[in-house]
Amino acid sequence: MLPLVDILSDLLTHAERAEWLTRVPDGVVFRDHMDIRKVLQAAGFGAGVAYLDARLAAVNSVRLPDGALPQTRIFALNLTQIDLNIAARAGATGAE
Template identity: 45%
Template sequence: MTGLLPIVEQLCDCQTDAERADWLLRVPQGVIYRDHASICMVLRTAGFLAGVDYIDAEFAAINSTRSRQGCWRDSVLLTIGAARAAMLDVARKGGAA
């Protein structure tokens, strides 16, 4: 028993960076918000620092101020777009970014 929620334990069970990247791209943003520290710990322990960068970018976006229309600002969109593209690359190619 790790004390982690089952969805985060799924991340612990990932064997490759590609599996971790896939998990990161699919996990609900609410889980990223709630379990940010635990997720970062798991990723650091696995040596997947690109995943830490990604989760930090998602966490920052979740907590960012939005425009009057309720949208993320352009700088946030660009950051998240680049971070997601990097994770997609890892997930597709099977290795670290």
């Protein structure tokens, strides 16, 4: 694994994993999505896997004529990010 994915695998909480997922560049998501998925699955972080899928879909999405993402992709990203934040907060309170 590359250093950024190694950092993810060393994180101890879902809150830390969620922060990593929201900050990592799209290029890393595109390049390393299989390794990222394995780390998230091993940690039991389903909300992270769903968010990863939404980001990967957005990276690979055909853009609208003005270059924007289709609303379906934006909605999926927003919805999975809400779930990601809820899971991160639950993890921070010990409800993981």
